Amino acid sequence: MDLGYINGKFVQLDERVIPIEERGHQFGDGVYEVIQCYNGQPFMLEEHLQRLLESCEAIKLPISETLEDFRTLILTGIEKAELQYGKVYLQVTRGIAVRNHPFPDVPVSISMTLKDTEPLAEGYRVNGVHAITHDDERWAKCYIKSLNLLPNILAKQEAQEAGCFEAILVRNGFISEGTSSNIYMVKDGAVITTPLSNHILAGITRMAVIQAAEELNIPFVERYFSPKELLEADEVFMTSTLVEVLPIVKIDGTVIDKGVPGEITKKLYMQYQELKKKALV
Ligand SMILES: Cc1ncc(COP(=O)(O)O)c(C=O)c1O
Numbered sequence: 001m002d003l004g005y006i007n008g009k010f011v012q013l014d015e016r017v018i019p020i021e022e023r024g025h026q027f028g029d030g031v032y033e034v035i036q037c038y039n040g041q042p043f044m045l046e047e048h049l050q051r052l053l054e055s056c057e058a059i060k061l062p063i064s065e066t067l068e069d070f071r072t073l074i075l076t077g078i079e080k081a082e083l084q085y086g087k088v089y090l091q092v093t094r095g096i097a098v099r100n101h102p103f104p105d106v107p108v109s110i111s112m113t114l115k116d117t118e119p120l121a122e123g124y125r126v127n128g129v130h131a132i133t134h135d136d137e138r139w140a141k142c143y144i145k146s147l148n149l150l151p152n153i154l155a156k157q158e159a160q161e162a163g164c165f166e167a168i169l170v171r172n173g174f175i176s177e178g179t180s181s182n183i184y185m186v187k188d189g190a191v192i193t194t195p196l197s198n199h200i201l202a203g204i205t206r207m208a209v210i211q212a213a214e215e216l217n218i219p220f221v222e223r224y225f226s227p228k229e230l231l232e233a234d235e236v237f238m239t240s241t242l243v244e245v246l247p248i249v250k251i252d253g254t255v256i257d258k259g260v261p262g263e264i265t266k267k268l269y270m271q272y273q274e275l276k277k278k279a280l281v
Pocket residue numbers: 177178179180181182200201202203204205206239240241242
């Protein structure tokens with residue numbers, strides 16, 4: 001059952017609960033997390049909540065809730081919604097106040113949606129997906145999981161209109177990340193991904209993939225790489241909480257290697273499944 005939550009109250013998803021003068025709505029003045037739930041259990045919850053607290057701090061949101069409070073809220077929501085396989089979005093905004101740019105002296109708003117979801121279509125995993133490259137037109141604080149997603153949305157829409165699954169963003173001649181994913185290439189047996197900086201989100205799945213590579217003894221390198229290198233890679237893949245580890249087989253119309261999901265990508269996907277099995281009892 002899909003369920004919503006806003007400031008202390010569980011609600012139906014279609015209930016009208018956000019006042020017009022709410023800063024998430026008016027300014028995108030807030031941060032969020034998305035957590036995937038498997039068999040009724042949220043995967044890597046601690047890591048997501050830790051990043052949420054860091055995002056709150058980065059935009060100076062004065063939250064009194066602790067990681068433990070957020071964990072209790074999410075677990076309560078999952079139980080109430082009887083969520084088995086589904087996603088949880090948690091948003092924290094600077095609250096409800098008369099529209100004015102400076103911070104208001106009001107409590108933050110905490111909201112959440114819990115939704116049953118279908119697993120990603122098997123065809124995407126088996127055949128891989130296509131992508132475009134796109135200028136990274138975002139601001140300089142992409143390490144914050146901000147509600148402001150306009151450049152991501154515009155680039156994703158272009159990808160979709162080109163019949164592609166993702167837009168891979170390029171800043172100063174180098175790959176930063178996807179609109180809602182981290183990006184990797186495989187060259188000569190090593191996995192290469194963009195180093196963490198202000199310009200990308202520190203993906204939780206990225207963290208898990210680093211662990212998976214370590215467990216499989218696959219060399220993992222964090223360095224910058226260009227779109228040209230990407231097109232000449234042996235394999236390309238993307239990661240996120242919702243798509244896990246997903247092969248990319250064509251970029252800007254150029255086929256990557258043989259145009260099929262690569263062996264290292266497949267191994268990392270399988271190892272990610274093992275990590276899930278271990279974490280979820
Ligand atoms: C811009 C961006 N980069 C990377 C990611 C992947 O992060 P995670 O693995 O934590 O889902 C996301 C996820 O939504 C994202 O929006």
